Amino acid sequence: MQADIFAKKKRNTLAYLCLLGAVTMLAMVITEYNAVKGIASIPKAVQWGMANFYPTAESLEKLPVILEKMQETLLVSIAATTAAAVFALLFAIFGSNTTRINRFFGAVTRGIATVFRNIDVAAWALILLFSFGQSSLTGYFALFFGSFGFLTRAFTETIDEVSGGSVEALKATGAGYFSIIFQSVIPSSIPQIISWILFMIETNIRSATLIGLLTGSGIGFTFNLYYKSLAYDTASLVVIVIIAAILLIEFASNYVRKVIL
Structure with missing residues (x-):
């Protein structure tokens, strides 16, 4: 057999x-x-x-401008992720099998999150270009919508896995819905939630570079500008700054994960 x-x-x-x-x-x-x-x-x-493709002394003079654009990209990525995390947590609580209000409402919230998750960030950027044009706001909303869909799914699974036993115990004692949420669900899930948020920030910083090419903002647009003008030395410096920023953020997030998990 x-x-x-x-x-x-x-x-x-x-x-x-x-x-x-x-x-x-x-x-x-x-x-x-x-x-x-x-x-x-x-x-x-x-x-x-x-x-x-290597930096020169002349390209190093443009480093302050490049760092400013890199800072803009980092701040937009972090802001979009944290804002999306707040809404994702609410949808995850309402969509989780452990904490949902009812089956219908849970299915609706899961369905909304699924739609947002299955549309790529680049596709969101192209869609939003019609409404907001080429701007940092377009990139922000593209990252926000993509993060919202992914984090809702991640938070929902975290709540289902981590909070099941404690929620059942509180229900048995007659605890109310909001008492269960704030005394059990969030405290027991917060380490994994923070870990997912940090992961999403790393991902969005990488995605923001591509989004910048489409929205004409941030470090992605800066790279495209220098590359198309054949200033390869400056374009290579932009790439080095992006790699350094990604490695720094990853190191910081890994350290935080070790502390909280």
Whole structure:
């Protein structure tokens, strides 16, 4: 019996790999992609990057402007995430199987969160461009909506996993709904909630760079401006600043996670 199950899994895996290979080959034919030519161009690309993509003394003079734009991106990312976290927590409480008011209301809140979560941040930015144009506000709302959907799902699962036993115990003692929320749900879930918020801030800082290209704001727009003007030395400095900021934020968030978890 086990031999038959193993053989079946092996056949399924082989069939999946063959299907994946066929789809890959079909995509290469349709897009006229030459894999050999692509691999052969890597050394030239590396050589060009080493020759052009590095900061110079002249580009370092623009560092204050770059840091100012990086600061703008960081603040927008943090503000969008924290604001979205507040609304996400409310929706998570109403949508959680542990704390929902009723099945219908829980299904509605979960459905709203699912819609927001399944629309990519870049798609939100394109949608909002029609209303707000190219501005930091467009980037803020794009990050806000994307964060809201993701955090609602994360917070809902956290509440279901962490607070189930304590909620049942308080219900057995006759505690009211709001007493359960503020005395059990939030205190027991807050470490994981903070961890998810920190993760979302890291993700949004990365996404904000791409969003800036679309909304004409922040560090993403600054990179695009220098790159299109062929100022590769300054564009490389922008990339270095972005990488340094991401690593710094990740280090800080990892430290906070170690403290609270």
